[in-house]
Every structure is written in structure tokens, then in C-alpha cells.
Amino acid sequence: MGSKSKKTASSHTTETETGTHSFKIVGYTLNKGIGVGKSIRSGTFSVGDYDWALRFYPDGVNEVSKDFAAVYLLLVCKNAEVRASYSLRLVNKNTGLQETLCSETTIRVFKTCNTACFSPCTWIARSSELLAGYIVDDCLTIECTVAVVKDSWVENTGSFEIEVPPSDLSEHFSKLFLAEEGSDVTFSVGGKNFPAHKIVLATRSPVFKAQLYGQMKERRARRVTVEDIQPDVFKALLQFIYTDSLPEWDGLDAEEYCEISRHLLAAADRYAMDRLKLLCASNLVNYLDTENVATTLALADQHNCDRLKDVCIEFMGSSDEMDAVVKTEGYANLKRTCPSILVDILEKKSRKPMT
Known part of the structure; x- marks a missing residue:
């Protein structure tokens, strides 16, 4: 008898869940001048079974950045560690135009136990034409898309397998x-x-x-x-x-x-x-x-x-x-x-x- 050969295979699968949140700041000019280090927070939104929010600083985070508005993505769950990528952008609701402020496609770790719960700061010069072009009827809309890395698993595929077509x-x-x-x-x-x-x-x-x-x-x-x-x-x-x-x-x-x-x-x-x-x-x-x-x-x-x-x-x-x-x-x-x-x-x- 000839020797037997057995072919097997396995796969490692990782999934992500993606969600987008639109944060509309109504009466934008009324929030200018609230003070350096003071922020406006969006409502909480859920992506990948974790809670997130946006923080917007109209007058900058500190004295060094007071000439710039700033946007952060914030993980608000307690005692959580999440791997995720994200993007932040301005949206003109009248024209549909979008301006990407930050797009971090590399997966990073958000931890609620320290400052890693914040995304890197996204700066916008307050006097810039860019910002002015996205303020419509005294409203500024910021959109954030978050992709959360979810469960990973390994599957083993044996040699005794018959593929069944989907239902027709x-x-x-x-x-x-x-x-x-x-x-x-x-x-x-x-x-x-x-x-x-x-x-x-x-x-x-x-x-x-x-x-x-x-x-x-x-x-x-x-x-x-x-x-x-x-x-x-x-x-x-x-x-x-x-x-x-x-x-x-x-x-x-x-x-x-x-x-x-x-x-x-x-x-x-x-x-x-x-x-x-x-x-x-x-x-x-x-x-x-x-x-x-x-x-x-x-x-x-x-x-x-x-x-x-x-x-x-x-x-x-x-x-x-x-x-x-x-x-x-x-x-x-x-x-x-x-x-x-x-x-x-x-x-x-x-x-x-x-x-």
C-alpha cells in the first residue's frame, strides 16, 4: 500500500465593528469664549459594545493652544481597554462636503485608567477659512467613525468536510x-x-x-x-x-x-x-x-x-x-x-x- 497523505487547514479570524456618530453644535458662536480648557461634550454613543463621546474645546486645551479649537475622541467606559481606529471630520450639511481632521487607521489602544482614554488631539485654527467654511447657520457638525477590534478566534478545518451550498x-x-x-x-x-x-x-x-x-x-x-x-x-x-x-x-x-x-x-x-x-x-x-x-x-x-x-x-x-x-x-x-x-x-x- 502507498503512504497516506492528509491535508488540514486552520484560520485565524478577527472582526471589527464600525459606527459613525454625528455631533452637531448648535449656536457655535455662543460657545466661543467659554474659556481655555473648557469643553463641550457630545452624547454618548456605542460602538463594539463600548461607550464613546466627543469633546470639543472652542478656545483650546491650554494657553499654548488657545488659538486653536481642539477635538478629542473619548472612551467613557469604566475599567476598559479597547483596540480601535478612528477618523474625525467636519461636515457641511448643506453641501455635503467633508474635511478630514484626523484619520488614524493604525489600531491603537484606548484605556480608561489613564490619559490613553483620549485620542490624539486634533487642532483647528479658530481663525482659519477651513473652520468658517463648515459653520452653517451658526452650527458646526463633527462626524466621528470608530472601528473597534472585536473577538478573534481560530478554526480548524479537517479533511472530512463536505461543502453545502447556501439555500436557494x-x-x-x-x-x-x-x-x-x-x-x-x-x-x-x-x-x-x-x-x-x-x-x-x-x-x-x-x-x-x-x-x-x-x-x-x-x-x-x-x-x-x-x-x-x-x-x-x-x-x-x-x-x-x-x-x-x-x-x-x-x-x-x-x-x-x-x-x-x-x-x-x-x-x-x-x-x-x-x-x-x-x-x-x-x-x-x-x-x-x-x-x-x-x-x-x-x-x-x-x-x-x-x-x-x-x-x-x-x-x-x-x-x-x-x-x-x-x-x-x-x-x-x-x-x-x-x-x-x-x-x-x-x-x-x-x-x-x-x-
Whole structure:
């Protein structure tokens, strides 16, 4: 017999978690002259299971640096030692322009037990055109991105291993949806027809199950008319039922994307599809701003989306741009249709700490 050869392998894996925090200093000129060595601190933000904050010194850290504003990244956890990299930059919210102040890509150690809890100081000449170019409406915005090194581990790969491909179930159901083969019900929505399979819809939605297999008249019907839903929204609903995913919608701008997400959330609520409802809520949170927060809050209240409602109330209660929110059409509609919600917003606003 010939000699046996065995091939083995191992790997060492290290992961990082990255997060970005935006620190907006409103009324920047009011903080100039607070004194050398005095700072403004951001709210605490979490990256990699550790708490961080930014410190900004409008008049410098000491007498030597009094002609320079200074920015630090600060680890605020107790008794912690963290390996991380970071970058600090100024952001002009009107133009989108950014100016990197410091980018330390080499991993360094932050320790809360000594001065190593601070990043190296980032200096900005207070009289420079650079700083002036990023003060918009007397607001200065500083963004910080932190990449925290997390757990490392070693994996051993033996010689007796069979690679299993990832699940392609959604691909098969996508083909079933698109090919329309074997469909036993057709939905008429806004003049467009959508063939589908009763058993698939009933499996995914209790409302469809009651409609197609219960005592409702649609149980024996091969054609069902659906009112009050746009065709594109109903098609996206069906795609999610078959594939557990949404269309890409690459051609939509932010406003159009939010609009179809609102309609799809309403459809998800109508057909008791909770995961789709939360997915739409998550998408709307990603685009939340002063122009649409009131409209989104009214939608969340109407369709019992409690988490989205809480986020909107938190956003409005903590926003420094409440005057801009009040001027929107969405706020006027909210005030007219859901006046009780305004009490929650006012309570949240009253609990906001004074700066």
C-alpha cells in the first residue's frame, strides 16, 4: 500500500465593528469664549459594545493652544481597554462636503485608567477659512467613525468536510412567482392582474388564509379584486410573500422610496405580515428627517406600528429643529388627526436636558 497523505487547514479570524456618530453644535458662536480648557461634550454613543463621546474645546486645551479649537475622541467606559481606529471630520450639511481632521487607521489602544482614554488631539485654527467654511447657520457638525477590534478566534478545518451550498429556496419561489405556472387565483389591482398560488399566500398571511380558505366569498373565486392598494405596492407584497425580500427600486429617489415604503407598510398591516411591516418601518427610519417625521408618525399611529411611533416621538422630542417640523404639512395633518400624540412629543421635549 502507498503512504497516506492528509491535508488540514486552520484560520485565524478577527472582526471589527464600525459606527459613525454625528455631533452637531448648535449656536457655535455662543460657545466661543467659554474659556481655555473648557469643553463641550457630545452624547454618548456605542460602538463594539463600548461607550464613546466627543469633546470639543472652542478656545483650546491650554494657553499654548488657545488659538486653536481642539477635538478629542473619548472612551467613557469604566475599567476598559479597547483596540480601535478612528477618523474625525467636519461636515457641511448643506453641501455635503467633508474635511478630514484626523484619520488614524493604525489600531491603537484606548484605556480608561489613564490619559490613553483620549485620542490624539486634533487642532483647528479658530481663525482659519477651513473652520468658517463648515459653520452653517451658526452650527458646526463633527462626524466621528470608530472601528473597534472585536473577538478573534481560530478554526480548524479537517479533511472530512463536505461543502453545502447556501439555500436557494427563495430563488425557486421567485421563479414560481414570475412564471405564474400552476397559479389558481388572480388578483385584479388597479387594472393589472397578478396570478398567484393560494397555498403560498395562505402560508405567509393569516388574512389571505381566511380569505382564500375560510368562509369568505373569495374561497371559491379564481379572481379577486383588491381595492385601495397600488399595483406596484401589491406586486412588492407578493414578491415578499414568495421570496422574503423586496425589489431593489434603484431608480427611486429618497422621497419616492419613502412613499412606496409607507404604502407597503399599510399593505403589510392589512394582511397581518409583521416582518414586512417592521422591515418597512426600518427603511422609513433610515430616511427620517424634519420634513417627513410628522407624516411617518401619523402612519405609525394609524397602523399600530409602536416601535416606529416611539422612534418618531423620540426624534421630534429631541430635535433642535422643532420649528421646522411644525411648519410642515405633515405636522398640520398630525395636529388635526392625532392631537393626542402631541402630548407625548411635548413630554419628551420637556424632559430634554438643558445645555
